[in-house]
Amino acid sequence: MEDILLLAPEIILAVTALVVLVAGLYLKTEHKVALGFISVAGIIMAIALTMSIMLAKTSASMFYDTMVIDPLSQVFKLVFLSVALLVSIASVKYVSEDRNTEEFFALLLLAIIGMMVVSSSNDLITLFLGFELAGLATYALVGFEKKNIKVLEASMKYFIIGAVSSAFLLFGMSYVYGMTGTTNIPGIAANAHLLVDNPIGIVAIVMLIAGFGYKMSLVPFHMWAPDTYQGAPSVISALLAGASKKMGFIAAFKVIIVALIALNAEWQTIFAVLAVITMTLGNVVALSQDSVKRMLAYSSVAQAGYISMAFVVLTPTALAGGILYILSHAFMKAGAFIAVAIVGFMILVGNKDARDTDHIDNFRGLSKRMPITAFALMVFLLALAGIPATAGFVSKFVLFSSTIEAGLVWLAVIAILNSAISLFYYARVIKYMYFMPTEGGRITEPAPYAIAMILALVAVLVIGIWPEPFIYWASEAANVLLI
C-alpha cells in the first residue's frame, strides 16, 4: 500500500478532475470560475507532493514493475505539472463565461495524468496507455472552441496525424515485443541484442522513432505542429509545446536510450541527421512567418532539434543538458504562448470579430500598450534565442559544451549557427514591440494571464541566474538513464 502513496500526485489530479467534472454539472455558468481555482489547487498539491518525493530521492518500482519512481520521472512530472499550473491559471480567464468550463479543466488534468504516467512507466503497455490518455485529452482540448472553424481544422489535423503515429508506435512496440519477448523496458534492454542482430529491429526502432517523433515534432513528423499550434487556443498551444512535446522526449529517452540505442552506437548517427534537419528546417522556415504563433511553432520544432542532440552525444552531461533544456523550454515556450494569448485578448477587446490575432502587425508598439507583457515576451524570446542570464542560455550552454566535449564539434557548430539564425526572427518581434508606432491605447492585462506569465518569467530568470539546483537535478535524472 505504501507504493500507492508514491502515486498520490496522480491520484489527487484524478480526483480533482472528477470533482471538477461533476461539480461543473451543478454550477451555473457564472460560478464556474471556481472550477479553475479547484484545478489550480489540485495541481499545486500535486506539485508539492511530487517535489517531496523527488527531494527524498525515492526510488521504487510498483505494479509488478510496470511503473517506477525515480529522479527522472519526478523531474519530468514537475515539468508537466508546472506547465499545467501556468496553463490552468491562464485558463481561468480564457474559459471564463464558457458553458463547458468543467470539461476544459477535467481534460487538462487528464492530459497531465497521462503525461505523468508516461514519465513513470517502465513498460511499453503503460507507456502507450499514458501516451494515448494524454493524446486523446489534448485532441479534445485543441478543438475546445467547437464553433470556430480554424480550431476545428487544427484539431482534426492533430487527431489524424496522431492516429497515424499511434498506429506506427503500436506497430513498433509489437515488433519489439515479438523480437525480445517482453514489454518490460529493462527486460528489452537485457534482450536488446536480439533486436540489434535483426533487420526487423531497424523497422521496429524506426517506427518507434516515428511514433515519438510525432510528439517531439521531429522533421518529418512535425507537419501537424505549425498548423495545430497556430490554430489551437494559445493556452492550449502552451500546453502542447510546454508539456505534450516533452512527453515525447521522456518516452523516447526511456525506450530508445535505455533499451535500445546504447547497444548500437552507429544508430546515433541517425539521430544526428534528424537533429540537424529538424533544427535547420525549423529555424529557416520560422524566418518567413508573419503569424507569431506559427513562428513559435517552428521555433519549437527547431528547439526539438537542439534537444535531440542529447540522443547523439549520450554522455551524462549531454543528457543533463537535454533535460535542463526541456525544463527551460517548457517555461520559455509556455510563457511566450501565454503572452501571445494576452495580445489576442487585447486585440479582441478592441474588435470582437478580429481574425488572426497573432499576426505580427498586432504586436506593433506593444511596449506602449502593455509594457509588462511586452517585457515578458521579450525575455521569453531572448531566452529562446539563448541570451545570457536566461534559462535558454544556461541550457544551451550545457548542451552545446557537452557536445564539444564529446568531440562532435561539427554538430555544435551547426547548432550554434542555427541559434544565430533564430535570433533574427525573435528580434523581429522585439523590434515590432519596441520600435514600431501604434495607435491603440493602453490596456491592463487580466490578472490570471498576468500571474501565469509572470510566474513563467520568474522561472526563466531564476534558471538563468541560479542554474545550480536545476543542473543538479537534471544530472540526477540523467544518471537514471545511463545506469
Added chain:
Amino acid sequence: MAGIIDSYIPVAIILVVAIIMPFITMFIVNVLSPRSSGETKFDTYESGSDPTGEARIQFKVEYYLYAISFVIFDVAVLFMFPWSVVFVGYDIAALLTIELLIFITVLLFGFVYLWKKEGLQWEK
C-alpha cells in the same frame, strides 16, 4: 529469424494471389462478356425494384453519441470479466474488490456526466 519469416510465407502467397486475381478476372470478363447499352444499365441497382429517393440520407447526430456511449460502457464492462475469472485462487480478494469498486465509481461519474449533459436524451 528465418523461422518468423518462413511462417509468413503462406500469407505472402495469399497476398500475391489476392493482388493478381482481380486483374485476371477483370481481364477475362472483359474478353468474354457481351456488350449492350441502355437506360436500365446505368441505373442504380436496388434489389430489382425501381430506385426511389436520395441515397445520402442524414442520420441524427445523437445516434452517434448514443452509439459511442454504448460502446464505452460495453468495453468497460469487458474489463470486469478477467477480474472475475483470472484472479481465482489469489489471496487478495479484499484489495481486488476495492479496486473494482473504484473502477465502477469512476464509470458512475461518467454516467452522471452523460445524463446531466443530456447525452441520453433522444429528442431535445
Added chain:
Amino acid sequence: MNIGDFAFLIPLLPALAFVITLFFGKRLYSGGALIPIGAIGASFIISLLITINILQNPDQVIHQSVHWFAIFNLGILIDPLAAVMLTMVSFVSLLIHIYAIGYMEHDPAKPRYFAETSLFTAAMLGVVLSDNILQMFIFWELVGLCSYLLIGFWYQKPSAAAAAKKAFLTTRVGDVMFLAGIIILFASLFQAFHGEVPEGVYLLQFSEMFNHIDALAAMNATILGMEVSHLTIIALLFFGGAIGKSGQFPLHVWLPDAMEGPTTVSALIHAATMVTAGVYLVARTFPMFLSAPDALIIVAYLGGFTALFAATMGLVMNDIKRVLAYSTVSQLGYMVLGLGMGAVVGLEAIGVSMFHLINHAFFKALLFLCAGSVIHAIGTQDMRQMGGLLKAMPITAGTMLVASLALAGFGIPGTSIGTSGFFSKDAIIETAFVFGEYSHDWIPYIFAILAALLTSIYIFRLFFMTFTGKSRNNAKAHEAPSIMTVPLLILAVFSLVFGALTLKPFIAFMERTFDNNVISLNIEHLATLGNYDLVLEHGPEPLFILWLPVIVAVAGLLISYLLYYKQVIDVSKVVSRENPVYKLLYNRYYQHKIFTELLATRIVYELISLSADYFDRKFIDTIVDGIGKITMSAGNFMRKIQTGVVQNYVAAVVAGVGLLIILFRLIVEVI
C-alpha cells in the same frame, strides 16, 4: 542574527528601488525620489553598522559565498577597505539624492533620473562588496552603462549624447584591458591548478588570487623580447581598467565632457559612484601590484603626472563644472600616486590613498553641489558671467569656501587643526617625500607639490570669480531651497572635521584589509617578490617638509587673491589668444586635436576604418547578404512544403519512416 547577514541587501535595495521607480515613479511624490532615498538610506545604515562591527573586531570580516554557474561563485566580502567604501558611497549618494529632489524639481523625466541614479549606486555598491573579480567586473560594466545613461540624460542635447558616447567608449578601452586581465588571470590560475580545480575553490575569488601570487609570479611570458611575469601583465591590465574608470592620463578625456549630465550626476560620478571604482580596484588587488616588479612605480608616475597635468588645465577653464572636473582628474591622480607609494611604504599606501578618496568624496561632492546650486540660481555655467554671489547665496558661498579650503589643503601641521583635505593630501605628499628619501627618486614628490600649488590657484580663482566682485549678469540670484542647502551643510561639516578626527586610526584600520580571517598575507614576502624595499618605520619628516604643502597652498591663495580679487595685473592681458602658454592650456594641450583629429580621424578613421569599410562592403557584405538572402529564400521555399493538406502530412510521415529505414540500413551496412 548578525548584521552581516543583511549585507546582500546593500546593493539589492537600490536595485529594487530602480525597478519600482522606473515603473511606478510617475505616480509618486517627486518622481518617486523617496524610494531610492529610502533604499539608499537603508543601505547606508546597514553599511554603517557593519563598519562599526568590523572596527571593533577587524579580524572578523564578512565573507559569504555561494556557488554560481560552473566554476564561479557569487559572494560578498566586506573587509575594512570595502566597509569604508560602502559607507562612503551610500552616504554621499544619499545626500546627493536628497539634494536632487530640489535640483531636478522642474525636470519632467524625474522617474527616469531617480531610477537610473539608484541603479548607478546599486552597481557601485556591487563593485565594492564583490568577493571575486568576475562579479566585480559585471558590476563595473553596469556602472559604465549607468554612467552612459546619466551623462546622456538630456539626450535631446547633441552635446550630451556625444559626451555620453565618448564616456562610454573611452572607459570601454580600459574595460577591455580589465577583462583581458581577468582572462589571463583565470587561464594562469587554471594552469597553476593543472586544470583540476577542487570543488569549492573559486579561482577568481580575491582570497584565492592572493594565495597563488607566488605561482603567478613564477610564470613568465616574453613580450617584445622582455621577460615579464604573468603577474605583472595582469596587474598592469587591471591598472588599465582603473585608468579608464578613474580618468587617468591618457584616458581622462571623457571626464570633463561628462559635465553634460545634470550636476547631481556629475557629483555622483566624481565623488561617489564611478571614478573611485578604479582606485578601489587597484587598492583591492594591491597585493598583486606589490608583488609585481615595477608595477607600482608605473602607477606612481602616471598618477603624479595626471595630478599635475590636469591641474594645469584646471587653471584656465571658464566653465565652473569643467574646473571641478579637471580638479577631480588631478585629485584622482593624487590617489593613484598614493597607491604607487606602496613601493616604499607597503600597505600604508592603501590607507593614505583611501583616506584621500573618502575625504575627496566629501569635499568634491560638496563642490559640485555648490556649483549646482549656483547654476540652479543663475542658469549659466560660465564663470565669466558670474560674480558677486556672496551676498545672494551666503550658505552656498560659505560651504563652497569650506570645500575650497579642503581641496587646497589648509591646516596647521603638527596639530589636529585642519580641513580633511589637508590631512589626506598631506599624507600623500609626505609619503611621496619618504619615497624620494629612500629611493632617491624625487619626481613623484615634485609632481605632487607643484600640483598642490596649482590646485590652490585654480580653486580660489573659481571662488573669487564666482562669489566676489561685481555681478556680471542680470539674473536675480537667490539662495537654494533648504532641501538643497541641508546636504551642503552636512557635507561641509564632514569636509571640515572628518580628516582631523580619523587620520591615524583610519590608516591603521585600512592596513587590516589583508590581515584577517579570510585574507591573511605575508606582506614582506610579497614585496620581495616585487623587488621593493619596504620602509616600515619612517620617523617624523623635517619641519620644512611638513609645512611646505601648506605654504604652497597659501601661496596659491595669495596669487589668486591678487590676480582675481585685487586684480593687480590685468588678467585679460595674460589671458589672450596670443600667449602661447595660455593657448596651449586653454586648448587643453590640443588633446582634442591629437585624439580626435589625428588619432581618431586621420589614423583610425581614414587609414583603418575606410580600408576596412571597403573590404567589408565588397567582400563581407556580399557574403553575409548572400547568406541572408539564401536563407530567407530557402525559408520561403520550404514553407511551401507545408501545404496545409492533411493527406500530404500523412504521406510525409510514411515517407519519413521509409527513408529512415533505408538510412538506417545504409548506416548499419557502411559501418
